[in-house]
Amino acid sequence: MKSYFILSFSLVLCLRGFIYAEDSERLNVLFIPIDDLKPLFGCYGDEVIQTPNIDRLSERGTVFLNNSCQQAVCGPSRASIMTGLYPDQTRVWDLVTKMRDINPDVLSLPQYFRQQGYQTTGLGKTYDPRCVDNNTDQDAPSWSVPYESIPVVRSMPHYRDYVSEETIETAKRIEKQLEGQVFHPKYLKARKMVELGGSEVLPSTECLDVPDDAYDDGAVASAAIKTLNLLAEKEQPFFLSVGFYKPHLPFAAPKKYWDLYDPEKIEIAAFSDPPMGSPVIGHKGRGAESGELGQYSDIPRIPDLPEDLQKRLIHGYMASVTYMDAQVGKVLEHLDTLGLTEKTIICLWGDHGFHLGDHSFWTKHTNYEQSVRSPLVFVSPVGYEANQTQSPTEFVDVFPTLCELAGLEIPPHLPGKSLVSLMKDPSSSVRSAALAQYPRGSKKDPVMGYSLRDERFRYTKWLQMDYRAGERAGKVIATELYDYESDPHETKDISRDDAFRSVTAKFEAIFKQRGVAQEK
Numbered sequence: 001m002k003s004y005f006i007l008s009f010s011l012v013l014c015l016r017g018f019i020y021a022e023d024s025e026r027l028n029v030l031f032i033p034i035d036d037l038k039p040l041f042g043c044y045g046d047e048v049i050q051t052p053n054i055d056r057l058s059e060r061g062t063v064f065l066n067n068s069c070q071q072a073v074c075g076p077s078r079a080s081i082m083t084g085l086y087p088d089q090t091r092v093w094d095l096v097t098k099m100r101d102i103n104p105d106v107l108s109l110p111q112y113f114r115q116q117g118y119q120t121t122g123l124g125k126t127y128d129p130r131c132v133d134n135n136t137d138q139d140a141p142s143w144s145v146p147y148e149s150i151p152v153v154r155s156m157p158h159y160r161d162y163v164s165e166e167t168i169e170t171a172k173r174i175e176k177q178l179e180g181q182v183f184h185p186k187y188l189k190a191r192k193m194v195e196l197g198g199s200e201v202l203p204s205t206e207c208l209d210v211p212d213d214a215y216d217d218g219a220v221a222s223a224a225i226k227t228l229n230l231l232a233e234k235e236q237p238f239f240l241s242v243g244f245y246k247p248h249l250p251f252a253a254p255k256k257y258w259d260l261y262d263p264e265k266i267e268i269a270a271f272s273d274p275p276m277g278s279p280v281i282g283h284k285g286r287g288a289e290s291g292e293l294g295q296y297s298d299i300p301r302i303p304d305l306p307e308d309l310q311k312r313l314i315h316g317y318m319a320s321v322t323y324m325d326a327q328v329g330k331v332l333e334h335l336d337t338l339g340l341t342e343k344t345i346i347c348l349w350g351d352h353g354f355h356l357g358d359h360s361f362w363t364k365h366t367n368y369e370q371s372v373r374s375p376l377v378f379v380s381p382v383g384y385e386a387n388q389t390q391s392p393t394e395f396v397d398v399f400p401t402l403c404e405l406a407g408l409e410i411p412p413h414l415p416g417k418s419l420v421s422l423m424k425d426p427s428s429s430v431r432s433a434a435l436a437q438y439p440r441g442s443k444k445d446p447v448m449g450y451s452l453r454d455e456r457f458r459y460t461k462w463l464q465m466d467y468r469a470g471e472r473a474g475k476v477i478a479t480e481l482y483d484y485e486s487d488p489h490e491t492k493d494i495s496r497d498d499a500f501r502s503v504t505a506k507f508e509a510i511f512k513q514r515g516v517a518q519e520k
Helices: 002-020 052-058 074-083 109-115 165-177 187-200 216-232 307-337 395-406 420-424 498-514
Strands: 028-034 062-064 119-124 205-208 238-243 251-254 344-350 376-379 387-389 434-441 446-453 457-464 473-483
Touching: 028 307, 052 307, 052 344, 052 376, 062 420, 074 109, 074 395, 109 119, 109 238, 109 395, 119 216, 165 187, 205 307, 216 238, 216 307, 251 307, 307 344, 344 395, 376 395, 395 420, 446 498, 457 498, 473 498
Parallel strands: 028 238, 028 344, 062 387, 119 238, 205 251
Antiparallel strands: 062 376, 344 376, 434 446, 446 457, 457 473
């Protein structure tokens, strides 16, 4: 019944879209997804990172300082933000489930704008291609103009993210040895290549003196500029998604961005142990055991990485962030050149956070702060002053917020909250705590961890339940509580501390109100 309702509502609004399409004064939308980007900007308070373009953007809009992704891995997170639904609603909790296989009539954010008469198109990474129809269309119903109509073309020969001739030659030689072999999941192929090829086959970083468009993000920015030119020629408003790939591993960026940082001054994580007293179910592999990082050939197979390697990885992440920021700046500058800045809503977000050695964790895949906390910046050209808010927000709020800013009806099936009230009054709130989740366990013994974050605490519950079979309640096997006012590095789990019983009781009430994390 719910699927039928969403489809029926979509058809009604599609008819209304013919009226909206004639209104040339309607605001455009520039949507900027960024892969594996934690809130590492100057506008989020970091004093080392160089992100001048995103910082300037933030000076015109609202920075959501306490924003949570719905699940800290790209496929589920992007399926969630693009539909405005929680992972338990999309049923995309992994990197193999395609969202329309589960929900064929689901209404996506750009699809809805398309139905309102918008030109909708995109390039780069918007959805995770593993969770939509195929690598080319990036969910065909979402786009009125086919995805990447202007091709993203890199200026140098490359292999995956690498442009080093030596790396390319080694990787292709090893890959030829594996012809005919099937690897599932696909990352096992990378591990096999590392096993056969040694430390040079797939390194975790690359620093070469090459132009920006030698890598994907520079090529994406160039294609986005051409796409903006075409969209600007029409009277219809547009919804353009420009998805950047960095700072996703490997940390590969032109040398000039590496040179902005002194490696001797880079600091490793302040706390590198798991939180004292925390349940193992909440942890992930440390160092090379983390899975994703362990695919790279220069990562030793030990849990605690040497300090010089940690610094190089952090250096590479920062260089990649600054490189990506420069590409964002090119797109924003061209938007201004076309005279569209005052006619365009801008939404910039990173799909989840990222561990950089805290707790000896790397990448994402947890319910901890560094994994769940995600950047979100909204800029609307009319009626809003620059500000920041600590109020808890979620990525499911993006869909309704863009609707309200664009003057569109908010589809009633969306569970998120419009954040326009926070853009007007950053001291207000739309919810008491933000929800995230992450699965653990195995197919035979599945576990789901639900996490709530308010302005001070994070409370996480781990439940043994068959969530894929539709169970939404189960046996509580562990809890966690962290106080970021007194313990910003999550050094100690205080969920069993009597002094915080009232805090856990408050969170339990929120879980009950939201209908999740209930004990069977």
